Amino acid sequence: MSDPTAFLAGQQYVELTTFRRNGTAVPSPVWIAPDGEDLLVVTVDETGKTKRLAHTSRVELRPCDVRGTVAEGAPRFAATATVHRDKAAVARVKRAIGAKYGWWYRALTTVEPALDRLPGRRKRAAIVLRDVVPLG
Template identity: 75%
Template sequence: MNDATRLLAEQQYVELTTFRRNGIGVATPVWIAPDGEDLLIVSVDNTGKTKRLGHTARVELRPCDLRGNVVPHAPRYAARATVHRDRAAIARVKKAIGAKYGWWYRALTTVEPVLNRMPGRKPRAAIVVTDVELLEP
């Protein structure tokens, strides 16, 4: 794991910026967890970020707080991200997020099996972030 990946993996929250077709970035605060050389993010599928990743793998990442406020002078990283919808990938990301965030993540997902049976419930997707490199300090 390179230094950039390690630094992001240590953050409680990371601002994930995905890009629209016109190049405009859209930032979202996310939980992120390491798994080998990859960084993993769990998301509801068919949201803006998963749709934007369908046409470009380019992302930017910066440390932030729960509300997406970027830490002053936070470094910015470029990376590639892909969306995976298969059960194995979703299980992989849930395991990594659960290992990092512990009881907090388990508390949030306790009711997930019940919610998954409700009409209109959107499935989950795994976002795998690779090739992280520092853009600016």
């Protein structure tokens, strides 16, 4: 595969696997969008994904369906992930996801500004994926 980043960017859903301190893999289906050389994922901050990425930047990626089901023989990739919480990074990932997923993403996020003002509402975070390489 000549460009693993482009391949993953073209997928509707990707299984993002993060790792616990003991090495246990924890997969999550996510939307993913390209932006330059990076792949971007938007998530709620202070979730398991962001907590696990605080201690290891290693992730694995595989194409999947909306439920996270990975087809037999699907290619697997390794990447380096960083979590960004600043407004500019979150805006960047929202733009990229919105551009890729269009009306579906906009429909899901229409009420987000109002919800963000509610007490206890968790903020969004941007996950930036780089250095994508195929695994075995």
